[in-house]
Amino acid sequence: LRWVQRAFNSYLGLVLAWVYLWAEVFHYWVLALHTWLARPSLQRELTERLHTATSYEQWYTSATQLDRLLGWEDWRHNPVSDLYDYRLIESRLERLCDIGITNDLTAMVFLLRSGLVRNLGGINEHQLFSRASHAGTKLLIEEYTYRVVNILEFIRQSDTLSIPRPLKASLFYDTRQCYGRTALVLNGGSTFGLCHLGVAKALWQHRLLPRIVYGKAVGALIGALLCCYDDQQLITLFQTLEIDLSAFLRVKRQGHLLRKLTRYFKFGYLMNVQVLEECIRDNIGDMTFEEAHRKTGRVLNIALSPQQNHESQLLLNYLTAPNVVIWTAACASTSQLGLFERVDLLIKDVQGQLRTWSPSLACEYSSSHWPSEVNQPNTRLAELFNVNHCIISDASLKNLPLFTWYTKFAPHWVRQLVRSTLGELLHQMRQLHQLCLLPTILAGFISRRVASNVTVSPSFTLVDLYNMYSRPTPASLHYWVLKGEQATWPRIPLIYNRCIIEFTLDNALDDFGKHSAFTRSKNHSSVDEVSKTEPPKRKRTQSFH
Template sequence: MWIITLVLKRIISIIMSLLDVLFDVMIFWSRRIYTSLSSKTKSSKLKYKLAHANNYEEWEKYALKLDRLLANDIWRQRASSGDYDYRLISNRLNFLLEAKDHGDALTISNGLRSGLLRNLGSMANKRLYTRSYLGTKHLIEDYVSEVINCLKYLQQYNVPTSSLKNLSINLTETSSSHMKMKNYIATQQKFLNFFHDTRQSFGRTALVLQGGSIFGLCHLGVIKTLFFKGLLPRIFTCINKGAIIGSLICAFPDEDLIPLLDHLSENVAGFSNRLSEKLGEESWNNNNSTNTPTISTILKYIIEEKNPPEVVAFELYVKSTLMDLTFEEAYNRSDRVLNIVVHSEEKAFSSSSYSLSSSSPFSSSSSVLVLNYLTAPNTVIWSAIMASKSKSRGIKELQIKDADGNVTPYQIEDEEDEDELNGDDLDNQGKKSSSDKYNTTSFTSTISNDPSVPYTRITELFNVNHYIVSISRPYLAPLLAIDTRHRGYHGWRATAVRLINLEFQHRLRQLDYFKLLPHTFKRFFLDDNMPSGSSGFGSARGGGDYLSGGTTLNNEVIIVPEFPMGLVNDFKNVFREGDLKDKIDYWTLIGERSTWPMLSIIWARCAIEFMLDDIYSQARRRRSGFY
């Protein structure tokens, strides 16, 4: 009996020991799971601070710490990578350094002309800009910097000396002075031709502003960041309400943009009284009776297509600022090219000066028109904005200013009743002078129903081969710009998201083609088209709007703001009551945060182009002083 009792005690002891071990294991793993779920690692804390930085200096500080923590700084120092031809870049860099050390301007100019490409050796590959938060390989940065230094060297090499300037005064005194002056002018023209041809072969960048009915003020943050970093393109392509922001920027020269951008929220807040008069303060307050709108209230605002008060106030401010400014006047004032894309649902117009094709099955009932200082120089910008917003009326919204300053509606009638327009050619400064007659066919001939036409037309007119696309639709951020995300989807996840995006866009296009897609839904997802064709957008990779995937060498950089507080909370912020200045500053900051991670790739792709633009403009002005 005692043996049985001993065995039972031993069995119970073993079972208790096993239970103790099991309990200890459970406690250990429960603590590990709790720690991993509740506590943030050092890198995740830095990423959180990075996403919530209030200025670029703060963002840069956290990005530097994060790169050091993740050993990205070591990756940047190593030149070798399978994503680009580092040997070619290194050889080109050494070639330029050696030529500059020997003071050989001819070798430098020949070397730049023969190999100055935006994507030389695949150095524009987006994979090279997703590892580090601050930049890319030091070799690429050194090469771009050295090209810029060589361009500056050529510019200084060709700067006129005081003695040569004095030759223009004593031009007829001696034959030797005359010969020196002729030789100098010939040299000036030679270098001017060099910068012109190099600039032409390199191509130009356009900033595309898409969307804006609710989150359009995010475009302000994108523009503000690019401008203060010296990376703002001089060509703007604006669609729908993006034209409101683009037109304001294109109406001011650089020296006036600094105070404008710094105090824009304060200036717009001064129009809050006009907003109250327009919407009716009592009515607006009744519609926003709570400081925290419910989801049903938000859906009601979206269905009724109501705009937030800060967006309406901004529209009023821009309208009062632009007044009857035309495309030509804006270009002459700011030297920026404003393109506004107008869509119209009319299948045909009464004018016989143009015709509409039917090549695109998904836009057979709409036509596309591109307005700028070349195609519509005397068109009032604000009327073009209204035409871009109104797809039902489209071209009927346009107004034209005559030589006397009178603004009249633009009407397309029969040929015998049309105004006869003769657009003046550009002068040697690239500006157009006003004429008291206008050529209606100058911009009606650009009408087409192919959604890729606006970007094809802009490429033809302004030699654009690279786009920076700002899309003010944060709710689409998970589907967009996958290839340029530092934290984000790579490998099979990126492929899965692209497939979802393609399928989603395809089904929406089908519904829209059969007129089954509600206008409210279309307003949020399908009212714009991305650049396509040769630029590596849309049709080249499936034709979907906002599609960034496919290859990593495509010629665009897509900037999409993300909701820092989550989808629902930030949607509530849109319709929540609050100070207009604070709300404008908030959405501007969201746009700035979305642009900071893109600065490295934008700089690598555009810094050489902008330096060529500056040098060519200065050389042209300097040459004009000798004639």
């Protein structure tokens, strides 16, 4: 009887095990079927949440849920990919971890200096941040970047005799020079340019706002705000979005379209520049490039095009035009689009009085005077400030649905047809541009995107096109700023991975009190005073004879 009972128990246990196994299999496939049936609706819901999020927290929550639904978290955990050299990154990460255990500062410095490149092994390629995941990239890449930043912080905070403080300062300065600098480039005119403020707000909230800012047209106006406001003023600005727009509000709205058309056909420009001058002056005052740099530590660059075709584009900053009043430079840059009338540049003399400076450099609107592709800011910024990477905020007409709808919803053959047609059209426009026959308003369409840069492109609707030249109001300002933020959030992981090491080096140099070649001390004398001082005497170098 005992033998029969043991056999029965064994048989019963085997049957129960099989029942449990098949119950688990059945439960798995029921859940898989439910997920497959509910996935399209849930995916559409999460995608809609991404596009309508009003804060980064809402966007990130929806992005992680969408990644989990689509199975992209597995892609992030798997380091293998043909898009980057994962073996190199694994090897360097292992060596960094080993050195971190021993706390050998000399070995840390040697290893970092030998491989501190912005795109080491292809870890910052665009496809690694856009092909699969919304919320990030390969965890191996994120862990490697995190480890490098931690080691840099450890070297900065360590208090040992092996690396003296002056040597640390020199080390961080030389490393930053080799690594390069990042600039925020603000492109795009008309009311669309208010999106630049949203891009800057999103970068500021993640501590990713570069210290070098380049702007033209409306981008120059936004850049002036960013570089004339100190950190506390920027915090208040981004929290409240309170900008003095009273100059625009005092203009009568009735008949505004007729006034603009009459002004354009009579004088060649659409809007009254006096209103723009009053608005920007109310917000930043009569501050010069030199004064703004001393106040904030940020570098404002405003581009102007010359009247003569053989001249190169003029880049105004605290090095090339220290005494030029910023609001005049910003208005002059905006007038080149044909929106406003011609503006002369003003400088502030020693007595603090404003006077005209080189009126011939204040350019008139002309299609032949728009800077060509070879005169883009990258080359000049690289020469002056060691810039090798740009975050481009592109708020141009290229982002209208007319140019973007086919990439999302059209069939494959339609996308191919539209792509080839647009390619041929751009080719013809570039030829007209070389012959100086292309209107200025169309010049922004032919600019080529550099693969090494990060481009943030807000999406616009046809309703936005209708309001393109409308006067700004507090309500519309909130609308455009949110559009800029929504366009920036998907780029945050890529921008963070590309810039966090550079900004860590910047913070270390600030702590050491050693500034870069383009950063002057706040106690430095003015340019006029420097020019009066006698240059230091140098001894004659001995010859070989």
